[in-house]
Amino acid sequence: MKDGLCDGERIELEGTQIAETISYVYLGRSLNMDNDLKEELGRRRRAAWAAFGPLREATVQLTDHELSAHLFDSTVLPALCYAAETWSNTAATLKSLRTVHRAVERCLLRYKQHTQLQAGLRSSDLRRITIQRNTYRKLSTDGPAI
Template identity: 90%
Template structure:
């Protein structure tokens, strides 16, 4: 509740000194609480503070998530029940109570392939391996590894990242599994040729 009180105080100071307060979009706010009663109080207070400066909560985007130890069943905003969700995307990362990374790894895989798509034509024409690797590592690797520092380092997570990275690497070098085997290349050989950084 301290942050909500801080927002309330900022509004008061801006009014007192006739300062402009521009909060066109205040998205991606997460409230943490020990109980649904506390969450309800925080949500109501945030809603009231927002109303004072002309902000309104998007009811379709406002959701709540709880763990197995939660005591309450529902949270309401102005008499309307807030939908419960099992996972949500916060600042580009998929979160859930079980800390299951399967959904997030799928999102990272799709993001990496989406980042590689526009580069493919340019990288196909480059003969400088280091420049091609730098281009790949500066665009595709961040898309693949976004927020990875918050993940649990498990063998399954590392294997998943490396599998996607190897597939992208083969595509960068214009190989597929069949042509890689026909050429007698191991993954380590492709890594030496591509000059890419390892994702893990």
């Protein structure tokens, strides 16, 4: 990975050419020279769904919404918001995070988006049912970026 100030096509270390890459993962975060968060947001989305996978079966059997919300907040939300403190605060970033959060939230309550719309429920209504933390509030209380 090179920036615009690097001249030359090859980078060598002790006579061995180092392969050039567009982006790489360091400490669980995808980095690139353009600081484009699209790839990182995709990684966070996949991580959130992967964290929710084992909980899906357990939450079906739970009737206590407070306990399922606690499980969600302690596993899915950290996976979704990992390293978010270092991201730039843009409307597109927040929208992407909110979209994933709401989708997993609906899955937790066993609602499909169509069912939610038919019932006339807003996402804030679902959040009240499950007593979950809002992604935006999590980011604003845990880090200085938002």
